[in-house]
Amino acid sequence: MPAPSSPMAEETARERILRSAHDLFYRDGIRATGVDRIIAESGVAKLTFYRHFASKDALVRAFLDLRHRHWMAWFIDALGRHGAAAPEPGNGRLLLLAPVLEEWVTQPAFRGCAFINSAVEIAQALPEAVAIARAHKAEMTQVIAQLLPPGALRALLADAAALAFDGAIVRAQMAADADERQAAVATLQAVLSALVARR
Template sequence: METPALSARERIMTTAHDLFYRDGIRATGVDKLIAESGVAKLTFYRHFASKDTLVLAFLEYRHARWMAWFVDALGRHGAHAGRGLPALADALAEWFRDPAFRGCAFINSVVEVGASVPGALEIARQHKEEMEQVIAELLPQGDGRAERARAIGVAVDGAVVRAQMGTVDEAITGLAALAAGAAHGGRG
């Protein structure tokens, strides 16, 4: 069965996603995006008035894709609401070991463009908050649940950076130990 061709906007978006994540936002010029997505310059600018507009669309697109993957990966590794975090390290290990892994697109984007792209910081913050909400749902009910989820979110960010530096096993082991303690209200 034939798959329908992607629209010009979808081709630009998927190309931007792949190039921005793999090579970086600043290293990826509009001309390269146009060439690799196979659209005309006029078509590109009809869909995205500027590179900054595309960066924001990329962050929204990446957020939706990554969150869908994260929830699915947690489920595949046995996560259940209120039952703790044993699946967290396994799910993240799957991502860290993917050959396409280049760290967190949101951390990378904040480092690269920060506040120079209006709206980028807010999208990154929202992404982290939604990730923490998913984590909170896995924790047992009780006082301090949101705070524990926030602490685990910070630990996830640290583990991502460690994995990006090439110490994947160390990142996973550390995150698993901290998540086990924090899941039960301990300090890990």
């Protein structure tokens, strides 16, 4: 998935802070990244930082909001590029999730799902992160449901596909090498094939 933005001269101070926080939080973790490091990376004064974000928690919320909007836009676009608009009988469009996952996990910057990571990492310090993660996953599942024809099993199949997708993300994140990441994609493909065959 591409970075939310690249450095530009016309970026505001808030945008620079948020972009720097996004890159550092996603790459290195939220707890491991201090405010001073973000200030240094973004090139703003400490007073400027606190003018835009009253606390690190406020910045984490803004990071998760940015990540959600950017990731969902990428996800929908990736599904479209892999054929979501093409007619497909039955549940066949669920199979598009495998090449979408492959596109993401093979990128050098891949560090797993920012929402799963944050829900695990800072659940006690910022319980709101769990609620944000749940909302993100609910919207992702809604997008997956749109790949399916209407029917009694639509919600169940979408939930199952979303669960398999998330599991494959975690497996790919834990992978020791590219072969193991490809194995995660192949496993997702097998699970999706079983769901497609479900009547």
